[in-house]
Amino acid sequence: MTIPLHRVIASELRQRIRAGAIAVGAALPSEARLCEEFSASRGPVRQALSALREEGLIGGGQGKRAVVLDAVPAQPFESFLSFTRRAEITGHEPGQRLQEIALRRPEPTVAAVLGVDPDDVVVQLVRLRLLDGRPAMLERMTYVEAVGRPLLDADLDAGSIYALLLDRGVDLHSARHTFDAVAADALDARLLDVPEGAPLLRERRLTTDSSGTPIEWSDDRYRPDVATVTVTNTRNSRSAAL
Amino acid sequence: MTIPLHRVIASELRQRIRAGAIAVGAALPSEARLCEEFSASRGPVRQALSALREEGLIGGGQGKRAVVLDAVPAQPFESFLSFTRRAEITGHEPGQRLQEIALRRPEPTVAAVLGVDPDDVVVQLVRLRLLDGRPAMLERMTYVEAVGRPLLDADLDAGSIYALLLDRGVDLHSARHTFDAVAADALDARLLDVPEGAPLLRERRLTTDSSGTPIEWSDDRYRPDVATVTVTNTRNSRSAAL
DNA sequence: CACAAGAACCTGTATCTACAAGTCATAACC
DNA sequence: GGTTATGACTTGTAGATACAGGTTCTTGTG
Numbered sequence: 001m002t003i004p005l006h007r008v009i010a011s012e013l014r015q016r017i018r019a020g021a022i023a024v025g026a027a028l029p030s031e032a033r034l035c036e037e038f039s040a041s042r043g044p045v046r047q048a049l050s051a052l053r054e055e056g057l058i059g060g061g062q063g064k065r066a067v068v069l070d071a072v073p074a075q076p077f078e079s080f081l082s083f084t085r086r087a088e089i090t091g092h093e094p095g096q097r098l099q100e101i102a103l104r105r106p107e108p109t110v111a112a113v114l115g116v117d118p119d120d121v122v123v124q125l126v127r128l129r130l131l132d133g134r135p136a137m138l139e140r141m142t143y144v145e146a147v148g149r150p151l152l153d154a155d156l157d158a159g160s161i162y163a164l165l166l167d168r169g170v171d172l173h174s175a176r177h178t179f180d181a182v183a184a185d186a187l188d189a190r191l192l193d194v195p196e197g198a199p200l201l202r203e204r205r206l207t208t209d210s211s212g213t214p215i216e217w218s219d220d221r222y223r224p225d226v227a228t229v230t231v232t233n234t235r236n237s238r239s240a241a242l
Numbered sequence: 243m244t245i246p247l248h249r250v251i252a253s254e255l256r257q258r259i260r261a262g263a264i265a266v267g268a269a270l271p272s273e274a275r276l277c278e279e280f281s282a283s284r285g286p287v288r289q290a291l292s293a294l295r296e297e298g299l300i301g302g303g304q305g306k307r308a309v310v311l312d313a314v315p316a317q318p319f320e321s322f323l324s325f326t327r328r329a330e331i332t333g334h335e336p337g338q339r340l341q342e343i344a345l346r347r348p349e350p351t352v353a354a355v356l357g358v359d360p361d362d363v364v365v366q367l368v369r370l371r372l373l374d375g376r377p378a379m380l381e382r383m384t385y386v387e388a389v390g391r392p393l394l395d396a397d398l399d400a401g402s403i404y405a406l407l408l409d410r411g412v413d414l415h416s417a418r419h420t421f422d423a424v425a426a427d428a429l430d431a432r433l434l435d436v437p438e439g440a441p442l443l444r445e446r447r448l449t450t451d452s453s454g455t456p457i458e459w460s461d462d463r464y465r466p467d468v469a470t471v472t473v474t475n476t477r478n479s480r481s482a483a484l
Numbered sequence: 485c486a487c488a489a490g491a492a493c494c495t496g497t498a499t500c501t502a503c504a505a506g507t508c509a510t511a512a513c514c
Numbered sequence: 515g516g517t518t519a520t521g522a523c524t525t526g527t528a529g530a531t532a533c534a535g536g537t538t539c540t541t542g543t544g
Binding site: 289305 | 496
């Protein structure tokens, strides 16, 4: 399993930036230097720089050397999808309490979003997520039957559903997240321990496989004191992290 | 002013996808075909496909042809930054009412974020943004003096500050947006016409030039019924739009 | 000394070539 | 008939080369 050269270069540069070997505000070595250093042609070097640019780590312009904008990159795919990973990275103790899991026919709107027949069954679950033992987020998830059925037999208080699905070879490829603000309803208020009507950050998420077939639809509500979304965009790109 | 070939290819493909000439779920032509069609080598073609991938428009994998995931791309940089552009794209009539513009010394926290001395002056303004004549967003912006001073003489009820700054050659390059939910305070409630305590989507934004020097700090609060943030991420990338 | 011209350097764009590695449909085989 | 192998096709990676266009420092001139 050989790692592509452009990934090696990107990782190395990321590490130097994170470690402070190249300070924020300082310029990276020129492409020519990097080519020498890694014994590579300009192709892989530019691919690596392009990746860092997408992550919001570096900026620059034609004729100018690339400049370090930030030492902490937006986190990669897994951490964006997984509450558990995110908690680990930020040094908190993740936890969860399953409230309900059910096999039922979806509401028409949910069926439409997932692209399934309203007469087909789906797997729905409600789970309270904890950080260091305190309520942080309430998730209401709906899975298409093929993907969700194995969840009925799994220990969902144990850890990350995302990791579990990856283990089973489910092709989680892309996700569209929509964020807005809502007032806490009765269930939110009780489980998240906030007053009814308190502002919550809502994330609605549609996850699809690599051919675009929907797999999961979720409505997650965060206490705003424990989670924010961060999006970084430069002139030709965007990049985000929770 | 010649437009780079890879941009031409990307625009053309984007247009075909938006127009439905290539349906959602269908496969794009192979790279070899696109090379023939645009009389290009694989370089520009792959650059174009990579751009569409970043936007969440297409997906795919090694050996497989690229597949259309979505007909509506996350909008590019300008629209992410500019309320005015965004409104135009979505077919609404943007408007604004300047509440206040002032030259004053910043609070310590704001000074720290912008990297200016607390004894330096900054330009602060409060503006209510409207969609089709109805209150949609309240923005509280702080500019470093060099950039903000010209704003004192400009007609800020006329249109986009972003466009105005670009005209003056200000190097707006990248921005970091942080989203969360807050309860409306007294000023929010009065101007946005919502009850005090109602949930609002808050965007805090730090805009920098291409060398990473901060230019603007802003606290924008949206009525959640008029704005959501959408983030699309695929296995190796992230991309976002309001 | 100030300013302008030039050289050196850097990134952006594009082409051609070659091979590795994954997917898919067809054909041959048991 | 079902299963496996083969081959065509496709994308991913990497190299070498060339030139355009922007930035920056240096040098020479008024």
